[in-house]
Amino acid sequence: MAVDLSPIDENLLAEIANIHGMPNGAFNIRRDGQLVERHSSANIEISTKTDNPGIDITIKPGTKGETVFIPVIVTQAGLKDVVYNSFYIGEDCDITIVAGCGIHNDSHAASEHDGIHSFFCGKNSRVRYVEKHYGEGEGTGERILNPVTNVEMEEGSSCEMELIQLRGVSSTVRDTNAVLHEDAKLVLTEKLLTHDDQTATSNMKIELVGKGSSVQVISRSVAQDNSVQIFNPLVIGEAECRGHVQCDAIIMGKAKVTAIPGIEAASEDAVLVHEAAIGKIAGDQIVKLMTLGLTEEEAEEEILEDFLG
């Protein structure tokens, strides 16, 4: 293969998509705003958008058991990369999509990647989407990621989305929007760890418009040092539906966390629940692990790892 990936590139790809070298099946790897390598499969076609920078991923109806990788890496300081990716998932599919963005920035200039992802899930399709964000590098240049995720779910479709950002991203504003039609089911899990002076804002708007639709939003976050997090999910029930929002945050040092879980019902048959909790690591957890031989620091690390695991 004539693709030139540096060790830094390879490390970023392993971090965000757990891929080593080129993956099998359909994939699209983007580096510093440019295509590095693309491969379509018999059932999954990846093509360049004609109106905006980005790609269209079209998955044939009935495609089952396939995985699509679309990682993005940014290693060039001062770059602002905006990309639009659209997923057209046919009916009766069962697929996994692995996305993610890794930034390596050793300089003093900011690097930014804004990925706007749109999903159209066909009838009775099952989609698992994993998006991992990660930043590294010694420089003071900011590593900025502002993802937008829009999901349109047709009748009977189900989607599990896992959005993860653990360490290294200076600033992020995440916007996640979803519209669920009849019997559609969405499980949205967000895991976030911020440290130093990082800031993270997560806005969500989930509209349950179809009868029998349901959403479960699970947010687990850890805010360390002087970092600031704002979590602002809104679930709107417009039919007989079920929605559950659960935000759990661990706060450490001088960090600040704001959780504003919102629910809005426009149907008497909508059952919507939200719960939110922010607190430091419980003392009894640390003490228990210390009685099992761990030091206080090891206990704390273990608790955080499991909480975000």
Next chain:
Amino acid sequence: MLELRNLTFEVPTPEGGTKRIIDELSLTIPDDRFTVITGPNGGGKSTLAKLIMGVEKPTSGQIIFNGHDITDQSITERAQAGIGYGFQQPARFKGMKVKKLLDIAAGKKLPMLACNEYLAKVGLCSASYLTREVDKSLSGGEVKRIEIATILARDPALAIYDEPEAGIDLWSFDRLTETFRDIHEARDGRSIVIISHQERIIQLADEIVLLRDGKVQATGTPAEMLPTLGFVAKGIPGCQLSTPTELHLTEIPTTC
């Protein structure tokens, strides 16, 4: 061997004074010994256990474990020296699986067979529990039994169980008593200290320590002590609920 020398623990009162929870207490717990500490509520039993584990620091006095003064040692150091502690009210961990907690307790990745054994000893089926999180989805009794399983997995030289029966149903309690009896009969040099009010656990003891007002009021064998503790002697007809249930769950399959 554990020696407590003139141990005192005081807490401040709202009035600005101090209240003595443990009062100049001296006690020796030899190796290979099953000791039950009993006594009225508020007598200082749990505090004493916490002082031994290092969860609380004594106001004065000394704690000697295997010839070393551990009074100023941290919880971690005491754990590494061979002291284990089963909490009366165990902590819950969001995201931590039962298997992981048992691994941490054992200090290594445990084979499934070992996990099955520890959980079976507390009356839990490992197939249903190993992958569950130790969070609020478990009942109080389930968390309590997992807590005891962590001490079994840790296998310390000195294990302290703080009211292991609290929150556990009668059927599981039966299994638990069997487990304590087995550990006791194994006689492998390890010591067990159990804080308990349960006659059936007290009967297993080599030595009973009666703690009242932060002091050792009496010590002795079950034969010497039981008549003074006010329990109904075994074999006397009475309320059936006070006798052990016949529903033995000692043969729980570990491969279910």
